[in-house]
Amino acid sequence: MKRTELLPRRAVWLSMCLFLASACTLQAQEWPEVPARFVRVTSMSNVARAGFYAIGASDTDGHYLMRQTPAVNYDGKQTVAAAGEQRDAYSLSTSDNFWLIEPDGTDWTIKGEKGYLIPEGNNNFTLSSRPETWRFAENGNGTFTLTATGSPNQRVSVTDRSGTHYFGRFSNTDSRTKIYLYRLETEHAQLPADQTCVALCAATENGFTAVAEDLATMNDVSRFRLANDTLTPDGDFARWTVQHESDGKFRLSRKDGLRLGVVDRKLALLGASEDAATLWCIADGLITTAGTASEPLVLCADNSNGQSAPALRSSGEFQESGSATMLFRTVGNEAQYHTDAQGTAVLTGAWSAAALESLPLAGLTALDLSHISLPRTAATLLPENPNTLIYIRHDETGFVPTEWKNVIATEGETGTALTHISLTDRVPFHTPHPFIAAQGITYSREAFTDGGWETLCLPFDVSRLPDGFIFEEAENFNGDEITFSPTDEIVANSPVIFISATENLSTGNATLNIQANDVCVDTQKKPSASPLRGNYINFTVDSLIGSCYLLNESGTAFVMADASSALAPFRAYLFDNHSGTTVRVFHSPATATGPVIRTDRKNWIYGIDGRHYPENYKEKGKILIYNKKKVIR
Structure with missing residues (x-):
């Protein structure tokens, strides 16, 4: 009985969590201030990954925008805002007239201020705290078909009953189901600092464009646009130097001294004598003429003929057109x-x-x-x-x-x-x-298995060393001999020597794989005190001749290197101003080159080359060091 009671409580708790999460999501996106300008988009490639959009459709008597307010006399339908004739831009004064559209996989959610728009029944809508997805399909003429993902045959459409228009979901396929999308224009022109080099740009259906040198066309400059929204100087566009004047006015000058002005509603290059015609200002986020007595003109980007071009329009003309706002973009310095x-x-x-x-x-x-x-x-x-x-x-x-x-x-x-x-x-x-190294770091190397030691230096700490190898660090150095002792870790930039622990010695290789996670990688970090120096370059002895010792092939001694000797990266050399030509290598406690590893400190047996031998070694005539004394077998 207790178990059956637990399930409903858990279900209620989960429902509450989902509701609160949805409520938080709805409030997380700040609704834009109004009035705001919305400009038509004709392709899903121009739909931002998330943004505010007005949704429109046309009937025989005009164009209508879908509001967030449900229809009073027609349950499940959405009321409309009459928009007159269909235009490419609208200035909307109430937030009820647009929606937040966000991606959800390959589909989209549509959200109002009070909830998500979701389908209900055959023809209706409702607002909910839980989202359901919608699908936009391009019709090929700049319009879209909008359907709920779960009911693709019911198209969002405007219709009327007894002269009252509303939006619903219907199976008809006429022009009333052709949806128009209008995107919130979020960018506004801002006056750059005095003497800044700029280009005049606009985001249009043809991409991110800039006014060309001929002043009559605009070129796509997307490939010259940087992450910080500046432009590179190798782009094909006109460049201007901003010159501040009084009362917030400014001029735009070229290197040759000519200024950007207006003649017969067209951009033109003018000299200093045409003083008034070359004055500009920023008004309500728009670049506007400022030097003439007639009505100011807005500098914008027109895309009516399929190609972007600069245009000058009155404020009223601009608000009703689909022209894009002209913006300043700083031009960066030479690369x-x-x-x-x-x-x-x-x-x-x-x-x-x-x-x-x-x-x-x-x-x-x-x-x-x-x-x-x-x-x-x-x-x-x-x-x-x-x-x-x-x-x-x-x-x-x-x-x-x-x-x-x-x-x-x-x-x-x-x-x-x-x-x-x-x-x-x-x-x-x-x-x-x-x-x-937040995603991990690895180092691999083909190590010898001939019983000889090798040097290794890494620019990061390793707390767990791989199996199958023995690692040692320098313990003592007296000029003629260097002694190493076992270690179970590697400290960044502090060299070690290592040997393969393969039982059967051969001339083959064994792969050394070392990895670490979330460690600091730094080739310049000061190493711990050691007579060995790490190397991460293609090193040649050169000027270090007489002080540089490299480990010999058998790994039993460091030998003074000549000037032409080289050392590969991730290895180490011994540096010492020592008159001798050889520094012998010893191990404490003794480490066998084969499978035998001595851990006791009694009866150590070494060859004069520094290599450890087992106690039962039988080769006759071999000079060995036994308990720190030379003997001959």
Whole structure:
């Protein structure tokens, strides 16, 4: 009995949670202030992922917008706002006349201020705290068919009964089911700072466009648009310098001194003598003429002939037209870069995708893009070095192409990896800024199984070492000998030596796989005190001759290297101003090169090469070190 009572209570509790969650969602989106201008969109490609839209349809006697208010005398229907003849833009004074449309998978939800619009019965609507999805289908003529996902044969349509119009869901397929969508215009012109270089732009059906040099056309500049909404200087558009005047007025001048003005309702280049005709101002978020006694004209972008072009209209003409608001966009500085000694290319200025793709990447260890804004058009970056890191601004992660690897989002002096970092052995690696490997980091290497030791240095801490290998760290160094002792961890930039624990020694390889998660990766972090120095570049001894010792092939001694000797990345060398040519390697406690691992401190047996041998070693004539004394078997 208790169990059967529990289920209803749980169901009620879950229902309450869902209701509260829905209520919170409804209130989370702030409704825009009115009056507001709505401009027609004719393709789903121009529908924002979430935004405010007016929904319209035409009957024989006019155009109507669907309101959020249910019809009083017609249950389940939505009242209309009479909109006169169908236009490409409307200025709406009440929030009841538009809806919040949001994606839900491949479909959409339609939300009013008091609930989600959902289907009810065969022909009706209702508002609910729980959403149901709708589907928009393009008709090919700039209109849409709108149906509930669960009832695709019932189309949203305007109709009338006894002269009263309302919206419902019907099976008819005439012109009344052709839905018009009008998107809230959210951007408004703002006056840039004095002496700013700008372009005149507009978001139109033809993309993001800018006034061309001929002043009669507008070119698509989407590929020159950056994440911070500025433009790169390599675009095909006219550039202007903003010059502030008194009373909020301004002029737009070219490099040659000519100014942008108006002659017979068209843009023109004028000289200083045409002073009044070149004055502009910002009025209600619109770029408007300011120097003539006649009615001010709004500078906008017209798309009536299928091609975008600048236009000048009266305020009334602009409000009723589908013309887009003209906006200022700052033009960035010339794209520049320099490469530092560690192979990091630091970029400054404004870089388009094409400019990024032309950047020479050979020999680079890192691309520092944290001082620039990323292009909105995806750029292909394929560094020659698979370990090359790409640093970006932390606030532009949404503009990173999915094909980019080793991406670090920086904030201040540190960063966070957006992707898994997979380090390739024997290839240079450098971190101009430390970062957290939030998606994990791995390092792989083909290790020898011939019984010899190898050096290893990693730029991150490893708390769990892989099985099948023995790792040791430097314990003591006296100039002639260096002693290593076992370790179960690796500290960033602190070299270790390791050996394969394969039972049957051979000339083959064993794969060493090391991984770590949420660790700081930093090649420049100061290591712990050690006579060994780590290396992450293609190292050549050169000037370190006489002080640089490399581990020999058998892994039993560090040998003074000549000037031409090289060392691959992720390895280490011994640095010491020592007159001898060899520094022997010893192990404490002794570590066998085969399956035998000594943990006691008695009766250690070594060869003069530093290698440990089992107590029953039988080779005759072999010089060994037994209990710190030389003996001959």
